[in-house]
Amino acid sequence: MLKKSEIIEIMDLILKKSNLATKIKFLDQSNFTKLALKSTIIAQTIKEGSTLRSLGIPALFSHIKNTIYLSEQVIKEVLKDEPISLQKRFIQAITYHEIYHIKSSVQETDFNSSLIREEQARKQFKKDFPGLEAVGRKLIRKYIEDNKKL
Numbered sequence: 130m131l132k133k134s135e136i137i138e139i140m141d142l143i144l145k146k147s148n149l150a151t152k153i154k155f156l157d158q159s160n161f162t163k164l165a166l167k168s169t170i171i172a173q174t175i176k177e178g179s180t181l182r183s184l185g186i187p188a189l190f191s192h193i194k195n196t197i198y199l200s201e202q203v204i205k206e207v208l209k210d211e212p213i214s215l216q217k218r219f220i221q222a223i224t225y226h227e228i229y230h231i232k233s234s235v236q237e238t239d240f241n242s243s244l245i246r247e248e249q250a251r252k253q254f255k256k257d258f259p260g261l262e263a264v265g266r267k268l269i270r271k272y273i274e275d276n277k278k279l
């Protein structure tokens with residue numbers, strides 16, 4: 130499996146190419162959960178009965194900290210057993226998806242505009258990088274399915 134340093138290296142390269150000085154940080158499950166609950170969409174979805182695990186969120190971007198936070202637990206589970214080339218593509222997919230959030234430059238606070246921003250990021254990513262988007266979607270779907278069996 131890719132090491133944390135290798136993951137950060139892949140992401141750094143893409144961010145630099147995009148002229149972004151965004152930081153990257155891994156968070157353990159408890160700290161990632163705390164951060165995730167600050168997101169209006171995630172907090173509302175959990176309030177309505179979903180679990181964080183069932184959402185399969187590998188990364189979150191904080192506009193205030195200009196940092197992409199990675200979920201150690203989700204990334205580890207997604208990458209394990211996958212070939213290295215696919216692991217790399219998944220990390221690239223996460224990075225490009227987050228770049229759309231970085232570029233949207235607004236930190237949304239209410240549910241509807243957060244949801245619209247998320248949809249816009251997904252749509253734009255899918256349009257610009259259909260192959261990577263498919264890799265990201267496939268591996269996250271697998272993660273969600275695996276977690277249903279737990």
Ligand SMILES: [Zn+2]
Nearest residue numbers: 226230247250
């Ligand atoms: Zn997103």
